[in-house]
Every structure is written in C-alpha cells, then in structure tokens.
Amino acid sequence: MTTAPAVELRLPAVLKMAVGTDRIQVRGKTIPEALRSAFDQIPQLEKHLLLENGDLRPHVLCVVNGDALLREDVAGHTLNDGDELLIHQAISGG
Numbered sequence: 001m002t003t004a005p006a007v008e009l010r011l012p013a014v015l016k017m018a019v020g021t022d023r024i025q026v027r028g029k030t031i032p033e034a035l036r037s038a039f040d041q042i043p044q045l046e047k048h049l050l051l052e053n054g055d056l057r058p059h060v061l062c063v064v065n066g067d068a069l070l071r072e073d074v075a076g077h078t079l080n081d082g083d084e085l086l087i088h089q090a091i092s093g094g
Helices: 013-019 031-041 045-049
Strands: 006-010 023-027 060-064 084-089
Touching: 006 031, 013 045, 013 084, 023 031, 031 045
Parallel strands: 006 084
Antiparallel strands: 006 023, 060 084
C-alpha cells in the first residue's frame, strides 16, 4: 500500500480567522483527496470551500507550487510529496 503524498495546504487570512490556522499538513494524490484530508482535520473548513453538491465554490482558486489551476483541471491534478497547495478566495460585495 502506497502512502499518499504529503502536501502543505495554505489558507488565506480570511480562512485563518474562521478556522484558526493558515497551514495544514495533508495527504492526497489529487487536490480533492488533499482537501478531504484537510476536512477530516478541520471539519468547518469544508463549508467555506465546497458547495452542497461537493464542487468547489465559484470564488475558490487552487494554486499548486505557484501555478494557478483552471477549475476544470483541479479534480485531476496529481500532487507530489512536498507540494504546496494554496487556496485563494475572491472577496466580493456591494
């Protein structure tokens, strides 16, 4: 059995205020697996990142090692040991 890659998940300041941290060590071969690992550690994070149907919220951007991913590429993106997954959230209002 192969262990999933170890990845550092970094969160924006607004999520740090909501969940109490801006860095989480997670494991996952893909971004959805890494996020599931984060949700297992910090359950309240899920409501901030996912819609009720399990899709990423429209304002969530995933950046791996400095490269922003297109929404359609997030689910299949393969992660490696030592990768950094940065979550950006657009803030809107009026």
